[in-house]
Amino acid sequence: MVMQSCVERDPITHISPYGMAAVSPSRVANWFRADDLKKAISNIYDATSGRLLEIVNYNVYGEQYVVSGERYTIWLLGKALTWVGEQGQPSMPQLARFCFNLVATTPRSSTPLDVPKTKSVLPLQGFDIPFHSRQLRGVVPLFRSFLENRLPSADTFAYQKQLDGRYITNVYSKELFTITVPFALKLLEMTSSQYIKELLGHYVTDIPDNGNKKPDHEKDAPWDILTPNERGRLLLREILSYQFASAVQWIDTQKTILQNGFRRIVEIGPTKTLATMFSKTLMRLHEYGSEGLDLIQELSSEASKISGQENKSSGATSAVEILSFETDREKLESILNEEEEVDDSDGNADDEDTRKQSN
Structure with a gap:
């Protein structure tokens, strides 16, 4: 209810002007990257004089993002990315001009109630609050x-x-x-x-x-x-x-997990949503630049030690082999119980040290 107070609604229909959509840069064009998506969003933001449109979920590098915005700006984004895919590889100034012309010829009042999906933009049904956006x-x-x-x-x-x-x-x-x-x-x-x-x-x-x-x-x-x-x-x-x-x-969370040596991942929930995203990320580590290549080398080395032989795979496969994805609640409870036992033993040791010092 608190979030509802941040969203204006039509006094008659009670419909919010906001929505959310999943966006896949890789489905726009082979050359289209996350940075290009950010530039397209920035162009629409400028062309609409600052109407809400921003990436609010960074899920899988280069493949899966979620945007929050007005239904109007999400609609414009779908049209702009479709145009990009049809043009081959337009320059960013060309994209900017297209966005400004699109806004000039497409009034906000013409926004359809149900924004149609495109090849790269999938509106999320039932979301009329711009979660994780500056609007909140x-x-x-x-x-x-x-x-x-x-x-x-x-x-x-x-x-x-x-x-x-x-x-x-x-x-x-x-x-x-x-x-x-x-x-x-x-x-x-x-x-x-x-x-x-x-x-x-x-x-x-x-x-x-x-x-x-x-x-x-x-x-x-x-x-x-x-x-x-x-x-x-x-x-x-x-x-x-x-x-x-x-x-x-x-995306950053997954990278931090890997860089800090965590290799056992337990997801709480009915489905393996995050684990699936993690698996996709592992297959795209080579796109992360030097940090990604370092992780591939590290994970490949670990996999080689585990298997007892030199691993000849790409690195991403090696990572999947050594990472453990679990959604079993009983296993989670077991992990938590083990941690509590460790904490208790630490506490007992501290108490013993205190007693020795007092004596």
């Missing part, structure tokens, strides 16, 4: 207030222990969550959160080489005064507050 930024304060009243206090929950190096945020997914100044600065860049800015204080404009130690001439920032748990709680609150109004960075 107005609800962030309400959700922040909700979270502030419900997140455990920093005195009763070990935010640092539970999150540091163990969590990949939806807002910024290029590295693991850490309670550090550099990571907080990245979150600030992605969200423009005034609370994170106030937390960091002078670190926002005066960042020392090591990223953590404040300059001697500066007064303490709130960051320097709060405990790691208090910092972690505030950062988590802001991440969750902005999450539904920020794009889903699943």
Whole structure:
């Protein structure tokens, strides 16, 4: 209901002007890439004087994205990408001219109620709220207030222990969550959160080489005064507050998972949606540039060690061989129980150390 308040509706039909659509750059043309899709969206945004159209789900590199926007701009995107596919390989200035001419000759009032699908754009039926788009930024304060009243206090929950190096945020997914100044600065860049800015204080404009130690001439920032748990709680609150109004960075999340050595993946849900996306991503690692090639080499090496022989495959196949995708709830519960036992043993060891020190 809160999100509904951010979306205007026709007073008579109660129909929202917004929608969502799946977009596949690879289905536009062989040469068409994600960057080209972004340029096409930018051209439509400019041609319509800033009407909503943005990528909100980065699912599979070069293959699967989701956009939120007005039904009008999604309709225009379908027409523009169809034109691109028919033209061979038009230049970006040509695409820009086409978009401006298209907008000039296609009034917003002519938008069909059900936007037709095209070869590369598939409107998602039943979605009339632009999820994960900037349109929902107005609800962030309400959700922040909700979270502030419900997140455990920093005195009763070990935010640092539970999150540091163990969590990949939806807002910024290029590295693991850490309670550090550099990571907080990245979150600030992605969200423009005034609370994170106030937390960091002078670190926002005066960042020392090591990223953590404040300059001697500066007064303490709130960051320097709060405990790691208090910092972690505030950062988590802001991440969750902005999450539904920020794009889903699943492509970066997958890359971060692989780069940090995680090889067992458990998906919670009725179907293997994310696992399927992950498998597709593995087959496209060679398109990631140097980082992708490094991952292919690393995964191939691991697969070779596991099989006990030199692996001659492309690398993507090797990755599939060593990654374990699971959706079994019983296995998940087993994993969680194992982790709890480890945490308990760590706690017992800490208690024993404390007793020895007191004696």
